[in-house]
Amino acid sequence: MSAPGLPEVSCSACDAVCCRLTVVVMPDDPVPRHLVDRTPEGLDVMARGEDGWCVAVDPLRMCCTVYEQRPAICRKFAMGSPYCRSEREAYARRYDDVGDHVDAAPSPIPLRLR
Ligand code: SF4
Numbered sequence: 001m002s003a004p005g006l007p008e009v010s011c012s013a014c015d016a017v018c019c020r021l022t023v024v025v026m027p028d029d030p031v032p033r034h035l036v037d038r039t040p041e042g043l044d045v046m047a048r049g050e051d052g053w054c055v056a057v058d059p060l061r062m063c064c065t066v067y068e069q070r071p072a073i074c075r076k077f078a079m080g081s082p083y084c085r086s087e088r089e090a091y092a093r094r095y096d097d098v099g100d101h102v103d104a105a106p107s108p109i110p111l112r113l114r
């Protein structure tokens with residue numbers, strides 16, 4: 001449910017935009033360790049593919065393949081929250097620019113932000 005005046009947001013109609021963010025993995029997160037990368041600064045994060053998405057994303061359904069084992073930070077990221085909305089808007093703007101900056105297109109997957 002959205003706050004009055006705000007458009008509806010649904011994970012089922014989204015390109016898993018939050019799964020393109022840096023996702024810090026804590027020692028007690030149950031995520032499979034082969035999906036975790038260590039940054040040069042020594043921080044454990046969810047590994048990301050060349051397309052920019054977390055490697056745990058199912059690219060066909062754009063959903064999490066380790067949902068029950070996902071890191072705590074993923075559990076806290078609330079659908080429709082201000083952070084969710086701002087990331088979706090930034091992502092949509094990036095794709096709106098693709099027509100003018102084709103070389104900058106990160107990947108040709110369809111937009112599902114509506
Ligand atoms: S929480 Fe927000 S950004 Fe993440 S999948 Fe759901 S709608 Fe998309």
Ligand code: SF4
Binds near residue numbers: 018023054055074
């Ligand atoms: S672990 Fe799952 S919910 Fe978290 S960023 Fe990766 S795909 Fe998204």
